[in-house]
Amino acid sequence: MGYVHKRLASTAAKLAVSPSSARAFPPPDAISNPRAFDPETYAALQPPPASSLTALAHRLGLGRVLSPTEVQQACTHPSFVTLYQKHYPNEAKPATNGNLSTVGNSLLGLFASEYLNASYPHLPLRVLKAAVSAYVGAKTCASIATEIGATPLLRWHRTTATPLKPALLLPDALSSIPRSIVALVYQHRSLPITRQFVHDLFLSREVDLRAFIKFRDPKKALKETVAKFERERPVSRLLAETGRFSNSPVFVVGIYSGADQLGEGFGTSLKMAEFRAAEDSLHRLYLTRTPPEQLRLPSSTFSPSPSDLYTYKPPKGSKLEYVAGELGMEEIEYASGGRTGLVTPPSS
Structure with missing residues (x-):
């Protein structure tokens, strides 16, 4: 095996690309024009092996829910399309996670907001927003994607900053994977099951809220x-x-x-x-917290099955019945972080 072949094989191994899943291994360009051939670009264009995609689904407990094709779509960022069409202009665009990431981000914000608002009724609004970002924000999603081993499966392309868009970095692309997986769970199952999945994967973590106040x-x-x-x-x-x-x-x-x-x-x-x-x-x-046995979430009123979404009524006295908690007192804005400390005189 020549130097080019060894370099290509090592690069493919680092990027979790199996030679058996590549189009032609070694590619003809690596033999005909080895100086102009870029093994990293070639390896980035190849799909990850189906065994790695299946393993990721099983690590999340979704082996019977998600197919390897859906997991591959969840790991493909929209920025990858530009790179793919540049080298394969005559082929169809690969399925990306753009829409899935948007839906998943909305679901994560919904579940985190209602959980924190119901758990800490007196929490100031600015602290509530910071807590939601700490639980389900972009950095947290990127960290979770690394924890579940999705980094080698990510297909993306780094872009530079423009006057209209910021630069796309690796954490930004990684954060789309957990969001897309949440959207796929919602697509295949129901809202209560998706909420339980988010609670187990995101909201079960400990966040020190005292540091935000x-x-x-x-x-x-x-x-x-x-x-x-x-x-x-x-x-x-x-x-x-x-x-x-x-x-x-x-x-x-x-x-x-x-x-x-x-x-x-x-x-x-x-x-x-x-x-x-x-x-x-x-x-x-x-930081007065609602006892767990008294915690009721607004999304618990949704039906376990999508068919009777608007006709379902939880039985009285059950855990699914939603009882609205007491409203917390309005927050004190004076002398809190980010404020000027000036007291506005009362209007006459």
């Missing part, structure tokens, strides 16, 4: 929040201290509204401890 002045934000709930004005109390006259003192401060303790914080100064206690009080409010 930042306040420039949590004491003032807490004061306005307590007033909106018509509770007593918050008061700071020193709970414990040690080493006041040493180089490393520690103070523990609690914030109370009447007899109820709202939060607690510590620091090397009273001001720092009071700041953290106010921040902890706001975190406890905004």
Whole structure:
């Protein structure tokens, strides 16, 4: 085997392309004009082996739901069409995941939004949007595509930035694979099964929502929040201290509204401890979570089968019956992250 053949075989192996699935191996161009032949482009144009596509479906538990052709479509980005037609202009365009990715992205946003809104009714809107992106955003989808082993199966073509479109990078193309798979599950099954698939693959992950809630002045934000709930004005109390006259003192401060303790914080100064206690009080409010046994999702009202979508009514008392939860208090925008901190005077 010559140098060109060895390089071609190694490149095909790295890109998960089987020589048996290629059009002609080795291709005639590699023998007739080895200097102009690009093995990486040739390997990128070849379809992945059916065994790899079937293995991906079985890793997701969808071996009996998705066919290798559908998995291949889910792994083919629309940018691949330009590269394919450039080298094979007389052949039909390959099926891409453009429409599937759009439908899957909408389903992911629906399931994540209703789950987070029902689980955390007091969560501020900007934090809710950030949490949805953290659970089902582009970076998360690209990370999941890497976890399930879909990277070698991706067929795409890198594009540069234009005045109308940003540059297409590998994470952008990878994020379309999980979205397309969600759309295929919805196409073959029903909305409740798709929701369960999304909960198992996406929403079962732990995301620290405390990192999304930042306040420039949590004491003032807490004061306005307590007033909106018509509770007593918050008061700071020193709970414990040690080493006041040493180089490393520690103070523990609690914030109370009447007899109820709202939060607690510590620091090397009273001001720092009071700041953290106010921040902890706001975190406890905004991150109050609905118990799992009381969690009801609006999409649970949909029928398990598409045939009786508009006539299906869940039996009373069942888990499928949707009972709307209480609306959370409107958020306090003053002194939260991204705000100016200016208080608008009330209109006369």
